[in-house]
Amino acid sequence: MADKQKLVIIGNGMAPGRMLEYLFEIDADAYDITIFNAEPRVNYNRLMLSPVLSGEKAYEDIITHDDKWYEDNAVTLHKSAPVSEIDRVRKIVTSENGLTADYDKLVIATGSNPFIIPLPGHDLDGVLTYRDLDDVECMIEVAQKKGRAVVIGGGLLGLEAAAGLRMQGMDVTVLHLMPTLMERQLDPAAGYLLKNAFDDLGIDVITEASTKQILGHDGEVVGVELEDGTRIDACMVVMAVGIRPSADLAKEAGLETGRGIIVSDDMRTSDPDVFSLGECAEHRGMCYGLVAPLYDMAKVIARQLVGDAAAAYTGSVTATKLKVTGIDLYSAGDFAEADDREEIVLRDAAAGVYKRLALKDDKIIGAVLYGDTADGPWFFDMLKKETDVSEMRETLIFGQAYQGGAALDPSAAVAALPDDAEICGCNGICKGTITNAIQSKGLTGLDDVRAHTKASASCGTCTGLVEQLLGLTLGDAYNPSAVSAMCGCTELGHSEVRRLIKAKELKSIPAVMQELEWTTSCGCAKCRPALNYYLVCDWPDEYADDYQSRFINERVHANIQKDGTYSVVPRMWGGMTSSFELRAIADVVDKFEIPAVKVTGGQRIDMLGIKKEDLPSVWKDLGEAGFVSGQAYAKGLRTVKTCVGTDWCRFGTQDSTGLGIELEKFMWGSWTPAKLKMAVSGCPRNCSEATCKDIGIICVDSGYEIHFAGAAGLDIKGTEILGNVKTEAEVKEHVVALAQMYREQGWYLERIYKWAKRIGVDEIRRQIMDDKAMREAYFERFVFSQKFAQVDPWSERVSGKDKHEFKPMATLSLEAAE
Amino acid sequence: MNAMMQTWAKIGVISDIPARGARCIKFGEMTVAVFRTSDDRVFALEDKCPHKNGPLSQGIIHDGCVTCPLHNWVISLETGKAQGADEGETKSFPIKLDGEDILLGVGG
Numbered sequence: 036m037a038d039k040q041k042l043v044i045i046g047n048g049m050a051p052g053r054m055l056e057y058l059f060e061i062d063a064d065a066y067d068i069t070i071f072n073a074e075p076r077v078n079y080n081r082l083m084l085s086p087v088l089s090g091e092k093a094y095e096d097i098i099t100h101d102d103k104w105y106e107d108n109a110v111t112l113h114k115s116a117p118v119s120e121i122d123r124v125r126k127i128v129t130s131e132n133g134l135t136a137d138y139d140k141l142v143i144a145t146g147s148n149p150f151i152i153p154l155p156g157h158d159l160d161g162v163l164t165y166r167d168l169d170d171v172e173c174m175i176e177v178a179q180k181k182g183r184a185v186v187i188g189g190g191l192l193g194l195e196a197a198a199g200l201r202m203q204g205m206d207v208t209v210l211h212l213m214p215t216l217m218e219r220q221l222d223p224a225a226g227y228l229l230k231n232a233f234d235d236l237g238i239d240v241i242t243e244a245s246t247k248q249i250l251g252h253d254g255e256v257v258g259v260e261l262e263d264g265t266r267i268d269a270c271m272v273v274m275a276v277g278i279r280p281s282a283d284l285a286k287e288a289g290l291e292t293g294r295g296i297i298v299s300d301d302m303r304t305s306d307p308d309v310f311s312l313g314e315c316a317e318h319r320g321m322c323y324g325l326v327a328p329l330y331d332m333a334k335v336i337a338r339q340l341v342g343d344a345a346a347a348y349t350g351s352v353t354a355t356k357l358k359v360t361g362i363d364l365y366s367a368g369d370f371a372e373a374d375d376r377e378e379i380v381l382r383d384a385a386a387g388v389y390k391r392l393a394l395k396d397d398k399i400i401g402a403v404l405y406g407d408t409a410d411g412p413w414f415f416d417m418l419k420k421e422t423d424v425s426e427m428r429e430t431l432i433f434g435q436a437y438q439g440g441a442a443l444d445p446s447a448a449v450a451a452l453p454d455d456a457e458i459c460g461c462n463g464i465c466k467g468t469i470t471n472a473i474q475s476k477g478l479t480g481l482d483d484v485r486a487h488t489k490a491s492a493s494c495g496t497c498t499g500l501v502e503q504l505l506g507l508t509l510g511d512a513y514n515p516s517a518v519s520a521m522c523g524c525t526e527l528g529h530s531e532v533r534r535l536i537k538a539k540e541l542k543s544i545p546a547v548m549q550e551l552e553w554t555t556s557c558g559c560a561k562c563r564p565a566l567n568y569y570l571v572c573d574w575p576d577e578y579a580d581d582y583q584s585r586f587i588n589e590r591v592h593a594n595i596q597k598d599g600t601y602s603v604v605p606r607m608w609g610g611m612t613s614s615f616e617l618r619a620i621a622d623v624v625d626k627f628e629i630p631a632v633k634v635t636g637g638q639r640i641d642m643l644g645i646k647k648e649d650l651p652s653v654w655k656d657l658g659e660a661g662f663v664s665g666q667a668y669a670k671g672l673r674t675v676k677t678c679v680g681t682d683w684c685r686f687g688t689q690d691s692t693g694l695g696i697e698l699e700k701f702m703w704g705s706w707t708p709a710k711l712k713m714a715v716s717g718c719p720r721n722c723s724e725a726t727c728k729d730i731g732i733i734c735v736d737s738g739y740e741i742h743f744a745g746a747a748g749l750d751i752k753g754t755e756i757l758g759n760v761k762t763e764a765e766v767k768e769h770v771v772a773l774a775q776m777y778r779e780q781g782w783y784l785e786r787i788y789k790w791a792k793r794i795g796v797d798e799i800r801r802q803i804m805d806d807k808a809m810r811e812a813y814f815e816r817f818v819f820s821q822k823f824a825q826v827d828p829w830s831e832r833v834s835g836k837d838k839h840e841f842k843p844m845a846t847l848s849l850e851a852a853e
Numbered sequence: 854m855n856a857m858m859q860t861w862a863k864i865g866v867i868s869d870i871p872a873r874g875a876r877c878i879k880f881g882e883m884t885v886a887v888f889r890t891s892d893d894r895v896f897a898l899e900d901k902c903p904h905k906n907g908p909l910s911q912g913i914i915h916d917g918c919v920t921c922p923l924h925n926w927v928i929s930l931e932t933g934k935a936q937g938a939d940e941g942e943t944k945s946f947p948i949k950l951d952g953e954d955i956l957l958g959v960g961g
Binding site: 558559585590839 | 878912939
């Protein structure tokens with residue numbers, strides 16, 4: 036133990052993180068490791084900052100190594116500890132906050148700093164950079180003010196920042212000094228397409244824009260003035276004009292530096308015990324700002340650290356992908372025009388596709404793809420390997436699928452990729468790693484691959500490739516469309532299980548598991564809630580609801596939050612409320628010191644952050660004011676959103692509020708396969724957004740249009756029209772029958788739009804609109820079921836039901852533990 | 854050594870916990886979840902998922918495991934270890950039944 040070598044790492048970005056992963060793969064015990072991190076946090080995936088800025092992901096989603104990882108690998112991580120000095124004689128590093136560590140080997144990975152143009156006003160509040168999570172958090176905070184942001188710099192980072200701020204609801208102007216965007220990675224044609232795409236996103240792009248000064252008032256940014264006199268009002272200016280390797284610390288320590296810290300092929304600096312990698316390193320005159328070269332460097336250092344003197348880094352060719360939702364852009368290599376070069380161009384204006392290859396001596400030296408980037412990795416692979424393409428010149432630009440006379444089989448393209456071809460760019464996972472994991476670990480589906488390799492687990496753009504690899508590796512054994520079993524406890528699918536529950540009259544979970552030969556003794560967290568729902572739905576009068584098979588939210592009738600507290604949403608029928616109700620809610624909020632109150636998208640009020648012990652008392656007070664549970668936690672009827680209809684609106688054609696309230700009062704309490712959200716709009720202007728709901732009604736002069744199967748969550752989908760009816764009574768009969776049909780046939784957690792897609796909209800119309808007897812039978816079964824379902828779960832619990840849920844069983848004093 | 858010196862504290866009786874359910878014990882600053890399986894065995898884990906500290910006591914209990922309510926990690930009731938491809942471990946405590954009584958090991 037005592038003679039274990041000490042490794043100190045300065046910086047905790049992606050490059051050293053990857054280096055440690057490689058090192059632990061080779062020899063987990065080689066070093067005692069200490070990391071100094073200037074940022075106050077663990078290692079996260081910097082490539083994913085753009086989705087964090089745009090709100091598509093949270094910080095937690097992009098963590099690469101959590102605290103536990105450092106603990107498990109016995110790595111000491113000093114957070115918020117920028118290093119101030121390296122003493123190479125005594126081999127000690129010291130941080131600004133006075134921590135020291137001595138080393139046998141040192142790795143400097145200080146990364147880079149954003150370049151700030153020293154314009155007048157660059158030090159005003161509201162002038163930000165886009166480098167790390169702190170920057171993103173600042174940007175999100177300022178973005179709450181809405182208003183306009185100006186992004187200076189139309190390169191990769193600047194454009195990603197602009198798109199993210201736009202998604203945060205800001206108006207955005209991009210100022211770019213050059214005539215076209217991303218001119219280092221794109222040719223003018225692709226730059227033009229990109230500018231159009233940004234116009235479509237509602238982002239103003241001004242090229243050849245030279246900024247004169249940033250305007251301020253009371254120390255805060257209020258706008259930007261260009262050299263030509265144009266003034267743009269803005270509350271935020273983001274500088275994204277480039278990065279500068281952070282080499283000062285190394286320079287002060289007497290290491291050889293140029294633009295960055297100079298390293299040779301073995302990744303050692305001018306001091307053989309000091310390595311450097313990442314954006315701060317300069318190798319053969321190049322400094323890299325992209326992730327692939329950093330990973331290559333990381334691999335070399337890991338091998339050098341365990342004594343493999345032959346490990347060498349020889350430079351990288353890099354490819355770029357823009358991470359803006361809806362824009363496909365890929366660029367690699369060099370594509371400047373020159374006499375000794377040829378080019379192949381493919382344009383498809385209608386499809387918005389532009390592809391260009393630059394060739395020299397029958398080899399690809401550059402590729403720009405816009406609109407269709409599927410062949411990017413294939414071109415890039417040939418570029419890196421300097422493959423002679425003369426044989427396939429004629430069809431090269433059409434992509435890999437057109438080569439070798441083979442049919443247009445996309446999986447052939449994937450099959451042809453070499454094992455070291457990168458599939459998942461976010462996590463740096465190669466084809467070989469994925470196929471090996473599939474074979475050695477017996478993986479059978481996408482989720483398995485994600486769990487074991489992390490491929491396709493971040494942004495998901497490589498999901499198709501991973502699925503093809505599954506197909507290629509498993510052959511016929513991989514069948515993504517096969518009837519998938521409910522869970523690992525049975526081979527039966529949901530439909531078979533539902534059918535057999537009826538046919539064999541199975542009326543309890545143990546009966547289902549016994550008769551249908553479940554392979555586990557008491558099921559799992561996937562099948563138990565499903566079976567419980569099927570039994571509640573099919574045998575409403577006979578089945579005793581099994582609370583231990585319900586997800587916690589349905590067990591305690593509130594929504595669990597990330598910190599283990601709960602949120603409570605009382606029903607507000609049709610979204611209508613009163614001063615009395617609002618006063619009662621305000622009193623409850625004060626009395627229980629509820630930290631957050633929010634108006635929901637379903638027209639009601641959510642009280643968040645309630646301690647579990649307090650739930651029954653909260654419900655008691657709400658109940659006394661006449662409130663019942665809003666079932667905001669249920670796979671069941673949630674809300675019926677309404678507009679004010681003929682009561683108030685000058686355009687209203689029917690009493691949409693009254694109809695919504697009537698439907699909600701009729702249907703509340705019913706369990707459904709997945710949540711069921713409804714809306715009633717008083718006219719086709721559709722203020723209650725009925726056309727993206729599970730079931731929606733649009734009132735028209737002549738009656739009512741019934742819609743269903745909309746979605747506005749993970750998927751966005753307009754509704755289908757079920758049909759038109761004339762009276763409120765008919766609306767009720769049709770809507771209730773439709774809900775019952777879905778209740779009887781849907782798979783657990785299957786939203787109505789997915790069920791409709793599986794069953795067929797025409798078949799649903801036939802049963803509900805055309806077949807009167809069938810419709811009436813569905814309606815009757817729903818009404819029967821409601822007799823047992825319409826019990827307010829909150830008042831039940833106020834009266835003492837499930838008391839054990841809300842109280843600790845015992846409290847042990849600490850003395851008992853001594 | 855620990856095992857010989859173990860001190861046991863009575864925390865309740867088995868019928869306090871529904872079968873395939875859990876109850877919490879406040880233990881100083883810590884919350885301990887006590888689980889009862891369908892075959893009436895009891896287990897005790899710190900009420901914190903190794904993933905993101907989700908309250909395991911609120912999960913669904915099945916086949917000697919509990920599924921965390923926040924992100925569906927499956928944790929072994931016996932060892933506290935994450936199952937499947939996930940890696941992590943939550944602290945487990947000695948616990949035993951003496952007739953109807955549940956006794957929790959609170960250290961030696």
